[in-house]
């Protein structure tokens with residue numbers, strides 16, 4: 185069964201509040217996407233296994249910790265996920281990055297696939313799929329299905345804002361995937377936008393509307 189973790193941290197709530205404001209500039213919005221992604225990543229990586237390593241400080245030999253287990257891979261869903269990936273790379277600079285291109289058909293709300301490029305060893309890595317918005321869940325569910333069809337099994341999903349409808353869809357389609365959410369909103373409107381939400385994340389990050 186998926187774990188669903190909604191972040192209640194004050195810093196995240198504060199920053200998402202600024203992102204929701206329609207007066208927030210493109211630059212500030214973009215910076216906040218990457219900052220909040222970093223904060224959510226902190227929680228999403230809490231259970232990564234550690235191993236002991238012997239090191240020498242300037243004073244003595246001691247045992248320190250290093251992240252062990254599978255190597256990591258971040259998979260942003262284009263376009264809006266790209267800036268989350270940039271934030272997370274600040275914390276995990278050695279992670280590889282795969283890209284999945286999907287957009288929502290504005291009438292049917294069904295995801296349309298247009299790109300998929302993954303690291304050659306993606307199957308051996310622990311994967312963090314990132315997209316700021318989990319609305320109907322169609323895009324994230326399709327992205328995770330694409331990864332599973334390529335033999336990838338250890339997958340987490342991180343988003344900034346989710347609608348209850350999208351969370352239910354993802355839990356049903358992918359019960360093995362843990363979901364990390366910055367803020368859980370009220371509902372979708374009749375055009376599939378999250379309320380209160382923050383509008384179209386891609387357009388706000390890139391200033392395209």
Ligand SMILES: O=P(O)(O)OC[C@H]1O[C@H](OP(=O)(O)OP(=O)(O)O)[C@H](O)[C@@H]1O
Pocket residue numbers: 261262263264265286287288289293295315316317318319320321322323324350376384385386387
């Ligand atoms: O849960 P869903 O109902 O599928 O909606 C969420 C998707 O919609 C947005 O992408 P969009 O289609 O606007 O593409 P873009 O990132 O290129 O703007 C968002 O970034 C998600 O990928």
Ligand SMILES: O=c1cc[nH]c(=O)[nH]1
Pocket residue numbers: 317319376377378379381382383384385386
């Ligand atoms: O509210 C929403 C829903 C889907 N995609 C967005 O960017 N925003």
Ligand SMILES: [Mg+2]
Pocket residue numbers: 264384385386387
């Ligand atoms: Mg968009």
